[in-house]
Amino acid sequence: GAGVSQSPSNKVTEKGKDVELRCDPISGHTALYWYRQSLGQGLEFLIYFQGNSAPDKSGLPSDRFSAERTGGSVSTLTIQRTQQEDSAVYLCASSLSSGGARRDTQYFGPGTRLTVL
């Protein structure tokens, strides 16, 4: 079946502009995660959604970052007033469930490479 998809694959923007990154999870997966990898850094957790529960936003680096998940499926990560340090590869993942099911494999999308000039 179809895997996790993300769009756009590449995004170049100017400092101060807002950007939206989109993630389509695997159909039927109730948990959705956002991570990012900045240059020279490891993969860093940003936020995750589990069903109708309040999202875990503990990884968001600043209040310029927000995310929503509509209808329990598609998610959008929004970065307002982008800064150069926001340049990174943003990865989305989904899994069947989360919380008590920590053993679930997370399936990753191809990522969006964001460059802030």
Add this chain to the structure above:
Amino acid sequence: ILNVEQSPQSLHVQEGDSTNFTCSFPSSNFYALHWYRWETAKSPEALFVMTLNGDEKKKGRISATLNTKEGYSYLYIKGSQPEDSATYLCAFCPGGKLIFGQGTELSVKP
């Protein structure tokens, strides 16, 4: 702060060599450890999810072991091939989110 450490940072081997990497993680409140392979320009690919102390999992030429009491996992590749070249990531899962190590970058020369 939950810290996941991987070593070595990079590894260069010849085709046919066997190799192994280490992942260290917090030994308290252990739930699961995940291994991923990430090739350039592709999505991270799940290799193993390990949950039980003493667990050993195998997928083709790749295997992994887990010691939850001392907080480490080893990933082994037997008879490395050029197509094994990738970054190998381990991730500790305390609940939902994954906390990743920095990865081991493997390069296999023909």
